[in-house]
Amino acid sequence: xSDQPTHALLWSQSQCAMHIEPIxxxxxxxRQAYTENRRMDYVPIIFxxxxxxxxxxxxxxxxxxxxxGARAESVST
Numbered sequence: 001x002s003d004q005p006t007h008a009l010l011w012s013q014s015q016c017a018m019h020i021e022p023i024x025x026x027x028x029x030x031r032q033a034y035t036e037n038r039r040m041d042y043v044p045i046i047f048x049x050x051x052x053x054x055x056x057x058x059x060x061x062x063x064x065x066x067x068x069g070a071r072a073e074s075v076s077t
Contacts (some may be wrong), residue, residue, distance in 0.1 A: 005047035009056050011042045016068050020053045
C-alpha cells in the first residue's frame with residue numbers, strides 16, 4: 001500500500017460543511033471550475049488516506065456543529 005495521500009478533506013464555509021473525496025476527483029472539479037471561470041467553495045484542509053480524512057473530520061465535527069447552530073440562530077432572529 002502506498003504512503004501517498006489519496007483523499008482530501010474539504011471545507012465549505014458557505015455550506016458550513018465538510019466533504020471527503022479522492023484527490024483526483026477534487027483536481028478534476030477544480031480544473032472544470034477553471035475552464036468555466038467559476039468560483040469553487042470547497043477548500044482542502046488535509047490530504048491523507050480515506051481513513052485519515054475521516055478521523056480529521058471527526059476531530060472537527062463539534063466545531064462544525066457549533067457553527068451550524070450559530071448560523072441557524074442568526075437566520076431565525
